[in-house]
Amino acid sequence: MRYRLELKLKRAEGALIRVLGMTERRGYPPHAIHANLDGDGRWLLALVIDSNRSPETLRQQLLKIHDVDAISISALQELQERAA
Numbered sequence: 001m002r003y004r005l006e007l008k009l010k011r012a013e014g015a016l017i018r019v020l021g022m023t024e025r026r027g028y029p030p031h032a033i034h035a036n037l038d039g040d041g042r043w044l045l046a047l048v049i050d051s052n053r054s055p056e057t058l059r060q061q062l063l064k065i066h067d068v069d070a071i072s073i074s075a076l077q078e079l080q081e082r083a084a
Contacts, residue, residue, distance in 0.1 A: 005062075007068060022062060
């Protein structure tokens with residue numbers, strides 16, 4: 001199953017590396033990554049992962065990173081994947 005995680009990160013040195021490193025170490029290799037800055041100077045990170053495991057486990061681990069403010073998860077359907 002493919003999931004999209006949308007994270008809001010503090011713009012701290014190494015924040016993106018910490019998030020991506022934990023994602024890989026926990027066995028959720030990223031399929032796609034997109035980042036922008038919002039009006040408050042925070043990173044808005046969209047992370048697409050492929051996994052048969054629940055993404056909630058990864059969400060709980062990522063929330064332990066000090067720089068992570070919020071995370072939302074949505075499942076992507078096969079038709080949406082082909083259209084992109």
